Amino acid sequence: MPYYAFSAAVRYLLLVFLGSMLFACVSVTDKPPATKKPSAALPVEQPVVIADQGVADEINQLKTPRQVKNKILRLHHEDPVERAWAAYQLAKLGRGAAPAVPYLIKMLADDTPVLLSRYLGGGFHSSSDTTPAQEASRTLAKIGGPATVELVEALNSPNEKVRRLVVKSLGQIGDIKSIEILIEVLSDPSRRVRATAAIALGSYSHPIASQKLTEAFASVTPEVRVQLVYALSQINDIIAVPFLIGQFHQQDPDVRAAIALALGKLRDARALPALLAAVDDSDEIVRANAFYALSSFYTPDVIDTLIRGLDDPVQRVREAAVEALNQLTGLKLGATKQHWLSWWETQKQAMTKTKKPKNK
Secondary structure, three states, X not given: OOHHHHHHHHHHHHHHHHHHHHHXXXXXXXXXXXXOOOOOOOOOOOOOOOOOHHHHHHHHOOOOOHHHHHHHXXXXXXXXXXXXXXXXXXXXXXXXXXXXXXXXXXXXOOOOOEEOHHHOOOOOOOOOEEOHHHHHHHHHHHHXXXXXXXXXXXXXXXXXXXXXXXXXXXXXXOOHHHHHHHHHHOOOOOHHHHHHHHHHHHOOOXXXXXXXXXXXXXXXXXXXXXXXXXXXXXXXXXOHHHHHHHHHOOXXXXXXXXXXXXXXXXXXXXXXXXXXXXXXXOOHHHHHHHHHHHOOOOOHHHHHHHHHXXXXXXXXXXXXXXXXXXXXXXXXXXXXXXXHHHHXXXXXXXXXXXXXXXXX
């Protein structure tokens, strides 16, 4: 075959091959793109249905996310367990649950006993034996500042349990502005509400709290003063000790008894002379409380005083002296004075022998 004929044949074959490759590329390029399978849509939380349509409409109009609205709606569920659980869930949102405040306030009257055992776990810290009201109180405390105004208004409730839970929430929030309000609550007609207010005031670790409590002391009844003394002992502020010592001999027996216990709890050495003198008080409860308080101080004078207390004519006072001796020494020698005197003489001799002589 001539050379030119061979070359032409080769060129023809190359053109055919390149043409077929180009056609294949065009065919692939012209194929319509594969359609993607639609992704599964995220589930949308369905609105909670409640019986009171008016309340439902009101809640649905709130400017807050649907999930929050549904939890607020669930506060009105016919099942008390669901109501309590909804309050607990709202607590996790903190201030984000502020739109729920008025509904949680109303829920403070719902003292239906419930067991949340089916919801236990997953970080649930509340008691399984609870009520919707208790869960609402905890949630209001978690919400904090945004709940304070409506909580204060709820102190006017005729329901004692509501007022007590309101006071508890205010104390847990710990806003300094609430201190004077809680001091006023110490005059509440309910003893339980007053006691809760005293506990709430005792949770304020702030000098203003001690100042306000001491300022209110002279203007309240002796019964309320007992609550103020308790609150001062809980705050454990250094100004409480001299104030309580100064008030001791001016007060009624109930207040003196409370002050004696408070001074023991505060464990301040400045209170020791007052407590040593209080064991000779004319009131037996004051004397007993003074002996209990002395168990916070281990000194020779205290041991001598406690042993002398075993001669008190009142049994409850003698029992207080024995208990204080037991706690201070770790011994249990009973109520017989001679047993304690024998031990104490031996103890003092041992202390004298181990005492180093002074350098001349």
